Amino acid sequence: MAKIIPQATILEKYFVTSTLPTQWCPGCGAGGIGHAVLQAIERMQLDPKKVVLVSGIGCNGHFTRHLRLDDLHVLHGRAPAVATGLKMARPDLEIIVIQGDGDAASIGGNHLIHAARRNIGITTIVSNNYIYGRTGGQYSPTTPKKSISTSSPFGLEDPPFELCNLMVGAGATFVARGTSYHIIQLIDLVERAIKHPGFAFLEVIAPCPTSYGRKNPETGITGPQMLQWQKENSVSIKKAAHMSEESLRGKIVTGILLDRIEPEYSAAYAKVRQRAQKGGLA
């Protein structure tokens, strides 16, 4: 287990503490992801000047407002597209995208799959709390069937996306899943995702007690209950390899699900520049 950086250090180096407290509800999963991101950044000794956060609209996107880092808080769903432009213009920057499940998979689904397809060198972290938290708890494209939400008062019949599968289908080269509960693993996953040279996708199962928990007590009502549920229902990818499909049903498989190397897009594009500058059309 790698070293944990003291919170005091993180606070001092990265936070604008005058912006705290956060606006989140008690037990919200957004903060945990924030910890993991900052721990990884600090552990990797990234130059904070070169780290840019691109944050989506939604509760989870609110994390970045508390930090002393470049931060582009963009339109709902557009973060991967914005980050793609930024990375192409400035390949020297380390770009971390923070989105919610609605932001990433609903309105932003197309940008997400295209970022994956291009293998653009950004890290996209999606906080999947199974709900639109920020707008008061409507179901999202990841909300499990039968869930109650303010827009599915009779129980949802929409099948959900498996975000990681979607990413694999879209051609992503790094796909991982973690949970808020497994915070130590999560830091490692963030680190691995950042280190991955192409597009890295990390899904984090995160509690939204207010908008999801209260209406769907099966997975816990309060923050601690929801973390407990995560603890009890997660299986590492290693273990999962030895389990039957049946016994995996309803389980959260955590870890790195896919990791392969393909040319990173901004680097690949450099070849286009070379060819263009040599003059000939290919």
Added chain:
Amino acid sequence: MAKIIPQATILEKYFVTSTLPTQWCPGCGAGGIGHAVLQAIERMQLDPKKVVLVSGIGCNGHFTRHLRLDDLHVLHGRAPAVATGLKMARPDLEIIVIQGDGDAASIGGNHLIHAARRNIGITTIVSNNYIYGRTGGQYSPTTPKKSISTSSPFGLEDPPFELCNLMVGAGATFVARGTSYHIIQLIDLVERAIKHPGFAFLEVIAPCPTSYGRKNPETGITGPQMLQWQKENSVSIKKAAHMSEESLRGKIVTGILLDRIEPEYSAAYAKVRQRAQKGGLA
């Protein structure tokens, strides 16, 4: 091999012949898909009154203007979303969506994956000619690497989508691929797709001699050459099962790649109506 309906019958029953000739270039793949759709409709003896075509913007979407069927020629990329609304409002209709690769996978990518996720009972046929034909030959999200197009004059470095993989990742329940050359198989695939109770996705590899062929002679320049290339480079899914990944590289695998039954979305939603009408919130 099932019966082929005489073209004379098709012309009389389905075409507004005064709209012919088409505006397509010689050898264009759009027409072949049209044949397959009409053959399947007629073979299945669907009631033409109940068949609605939803056509996207692009050369391929122009097929429907020649027909005597309900036809909604929609905005670029939006066909699956429009069709979803129509199907939910009118589950009695048989809805066939005709899109190009750009329409479906670029601007319309999000609607496509969400239609797949919901398992809405429509048939989506994507003519994949590897290019934006209608706007004069810019690369699309399916254009193979290194291709020359008006927007990749130095050779493309974007990795393409594997559309069928994307659909599998999105949760589609029926995924198939055919080619213009294999027209008999294509009719069968259209029929199977229409019969599938949920969302059915059919990719058709189709030639665009004008915008793709001329700049990328490796896969043929003219219509006949491009069909010939399809013939030589296709492998049925059956055969493919016995081939190594290596030997499958660059091959078009045709046939039904995935076929499973899950509740169709408009039918599933009927359950919500039932619960609502019984009065209780679930």
Added chain:
Amino acid sequence: MTTEIRLSGSGGQGLLFIGRILAEAAGVFEGKNAVQSTSYGGQVRGGSSRSDVLISPAEEEIDFPEVMDADLLLAMNQEAADEYGGKVKQSGVVILDTTFVKQPPKTRGRIIAYPFTLKTKERLGSALPTNVVVLAVISQIGALVGKEALVRAIKKRSPKGKDEINLQALNLGFELVKTGVLQRDGDDERELH
């Protein structure tokens, strides 16, 4: 004449709820005109909360739907008291929950100060229905609506299983008024703060 009531405090104190009950009781069950409006913010939780209710006789339409000068101001925290205390009519009444409001605000109105939250918790075992207790008090003091209408509205709008405790709270509020335990402060003193 339109009666202007402002209910102010923190998010989570249930002011929107009692605003709507009051409006419904007056508007629907007593046939008056009633408007309830809310200062609307972007926060998911917490922060300040404000709910205005305007009530007028059936024949008199309510135009502007926010309180201009309150006939009745309820302030459930210090910030609310400070911010709105000045916008009360000379003839108005300011009701403070001294559980939270430690410093009476500058106001022209008459002040009624009482530790509603504490007392509710004491009497009903939970502080949650304090809003309904206060609702009863306000309705009485302002002579806004009768008890029957309040009961109907509460029954209609209470979430499942909550109507019982809410009705208890309503009774408690009526009792507080009747028994005269609500402490009164004169205007003049307040002006000095």
Added chain:
Amino acid sequence: MTTEIRLSGSGGQGLLFIGRILAEAAGVFEGKNAVQSTSYGGQVRGGSSRSDVLISPAEEEIDFPEVMDADLLLAMNQEAADEYGGKVKQSGVVILDTTFVKQPPKTRGRIIAYPFTLKTKERLGSALPTNVVVLAVISQIGALVGKEALVRAIKKRSPKGKDEINLQALNLGFELVKTGVLQRDGDDERELH
């Protein structure tokens, strides 16, 4: 004085190409003012095509960028001839490719009719550079630009490997004018159609 030239025919006959060459030769290489414009349609292929070129002396700006009354009209198919024949000045010239135009249009202008496409195929083995042949003819007849400028523009704009054949076509055009083989029709006769 601005000279107004309209090149019309079918898509694929290369009228846009020679319009641009003409404009570039006159504008860039001979220092005049030149504008070339196109009627723009939505079709991918085929259909009608129109390319207008306006040329004026260096000191005279060109305002409206479309031909109003043509000094020179080239019609490479019947529809074009019919549609634009009437929009030619009294002093204007109408050049018809009789490979496609079988019926001279109603026009006030002088008609020059010649089977350019057929002859080009005959002489150069391919009909493709017919457009450049006609370009040469037009330039001469209208005294629009010198050969040198045309040669430069052709060299600049021809796709790789096509400049040779285009220069041959240019020469052929010049030859046709010089040798006087271009058949001439009087106005009066045409008016009767």
Added chain:
Amino acid sequence: MSREGLLLQGNEAVSEGAIAAGVRFFAGYPITPATEISEVMARRMPELGGTFLQMEDEIASISAVLGASCGGVKAMTASSGPGLALKAEGIGYAVCAEIPCLIVNVQRTGPGVGSVTPSQQDVMQAKWGPNSDNMIISLSPASIKECFWLAIRGVNLSEKYRVPVILLSDSFLGHMSEKIDLPSPEEIETMDRPRPTVAPEKYKAYDADINGVPPLANFGEGYAVRLVGNMHNKAGDYSRNPRDFDFLINRLHNKILTNLADICAYEEVEIDGADLVIVAYGIVSRAAKAAIRLAKNQGMRVGLFRPIVLWPFPTERLAEIGKKVGGILVAEMNMGQVIREVERTTRGEVPVAGLNRIDGLLINPLDILAKLKEMG
């Protein structure tokens, strides 16, 4: 639906109005301050055998609505400014393809993501958001009652004229509660799209004279309907003929402009004899009424002109008023949008002043009163 009075929020009233008008299909994407409309519809649509769809975004929402409408089901969506921006292309498409639908826009503060506080900043966007010239209808309610009735009116106009109708609510009205007496169904006039009168083989989806609304067959009825957003001829086939363009675009305008008497609606308060007239719409008109009350107390004669239909703008009547009064004050919660129409319409014949507020708070009667006094 009971005849008993009800306390409804604006967002609820709009929903119930649309339902009363026959809407049985809702597709939307959540956005504050419009979410309650989704939430009501999520409950009410399935209860009534209709459909509630939460789509992947606003673009998909308007798309799904148009699809449903083609199937003959009255359909609506709801959003706020940023969402309306995303729907603009689809609304323009609906204008061209002439597909009826209701779009509710609960305005919030902008530009950009802005804030969820009330505003009237999307008035111009409602008309000019889509590309090109678009003749749409836009309505502006000022009370809960009007939220209900204008939703009905919106659906009806949309069907009658085959045109998208945009109902412009705002964050304040959307969350304000007021008593409303719901009418019984028979008190509600509902309108349906004009139905074809020719045999299916002869049917063309765009067959109307230059001022006309072409009959619309629903999908699945055997009319071989072709609906299209490209420039088209009467059959709905693509056209490249300039005459077809001219005819089509003019007809799309004329079908509205030749029916202004049917479409336009406004309220007037004490205009006769007024020295000054306030032009205000939506929630601000209520501050204006209060201001008039206060002004009267102070001996001033002030009137109100309240456009209920904002687009097409009631130019004619306003021009008349402009000739009669000493000044016009346009009070609106934006940087000055309707004032542009007022200035244009009154042609300098009367001084026109603006009172604007964009800080997320309501314009107050006292603000208006002060401004009125300033104007003399």
Added chain:
Amino acid sequence: MSREGLLLQGNEAVSEGAIAAGVRFFAGYPITPATEISEVMARRMPELGGTFLQMEDEIASISAVLGASCGGVKAMTASSGPGLALKAEGIGYAVCAEIPCLIVNVQRTGPGVGSVTPSQQDVMQAKWGPNSDNMIISLSPASIKECFWLAIRGVNLSEKYRVPVILLSDSFLGHMSEKIDLPSPEEIETMDRPRPTVAPEKYKAYDADINGVPPLANFGEGYAVRLVGNMHNKAGDYSRNPRDFDFLINRLHNKILTNLADICAYEEVEIDGADLVIVAYGIVSRAAKAAIRLAKNQGMRVGLFRPIVLWPFPTERLAEIGKKVGGILVAEMNMGQVIREVERTTRGEVPVAGLNRIDGLLINPLDILAKLKEMG
């Protein structure tokens, strides 16, 4: 870049102008009649070490442009009406977040998908397409030369004022070729966004006075820049304070409106002594010039007022002109858009007539002449 003359199409000239202004990032999505801009950029950007990105749609395109711009690279996109509609939300975001960028809109005929023929139908959309009040700048070139120079001007204004600039070309101009003498680099003035003058720790991305343009640090320079499209305070943090809203929205307007002298541009032809003045912009102004020529021959005294900057509209100068002449004819290829501004501006002091064409063909000098004669 050579000093030799060149024959360029409008779409090429716009591209070359943007490049000359320092644009090194292009993201777009193909749409006729703007595709050539993409195609030129697909070649030129990598040649110059810049980036050409074909994004998945227009929304992604404007998004990528904004991302690149934050990185300090001058960035642009190009589209046509339907695409501009899709970009509207992003443009509004850029207004609020104050991120410089150039958006070229090559107008085609609408509504809806419409047709690729020329029009001037997106003038109002350019300003009012996004939700809420948006103070943007929009330019209208009339020649190939101007396509080039206004692209430069657009990039410069965008940087100087941290505002999105919309260049309104059209399908005709985009494909028309004209000679242009390209200037040498030193003849071109380029402008960069105002740079921070404070220490990185003190930097705030929105720190300016009520009329000011706040300095903008690029990402990756250590300033901890926070850019945001929500209502915000000077640090870029969310605000719910009405005073912050008021300050921000007013500042976004003021930074443009207090610099009209720098920003506005128009051309006047023979206005002095004119009986009638034509107001025309873009390609139509050339028909107007021809019409003036023809009118002169017939003894009429006609002038031209051509807004080069369409937004903000040159109200002041036009109001003056309105006072001096006998009539104004607004000729435009739409159903009447700029005429609304002209009517508003001239306050009834002069008769204003419109000449409109929406059939995909150019307004012709003879059309104008006939209308002028009608006006007397």
Added chain:
Amino acid sequence: MTEISIQRKWCKSCGICVEFCPKKVFTVGELNEPIISTPDACTGCRLCELRCPEFAVIITEVEERSHE
């Protein structure tokens, strides 16, 4: 037996029918147009119909005449 007809107004001379007729019934004409050269070889497989992008080929089955 079959009768083969080509709608000349629709045909774009793409050559697909020519190339892929299993019986090589068509040849290419001067302007690349398809010429029905050996109609009797036609087996009525309809592949030409199905592959013609312009819907321009029509095969009609005609009664096989008895040996008269």
Added chain:
Amino acid sequence: MTEISIQRKWCKSCGICVEFCPKKVFTVGELNEPIISTPDACTGCRLCELRCPEFAVIITEVEERSHE
């Protein structure tokens, strides 16, 4: 040895630190707020820091004082 401090202004009394401290260092107060009950049991694993959604827990390592 560690010192545990909670930023009370930031803490939202969610109970996560309480629930998941392996050493049960915290208990719940009257208003659900976390109370540092057995600070000496703390092993300095920092899980409470990392899991606190409000960044409100700060663990400081202090020099273990020698047995004086």
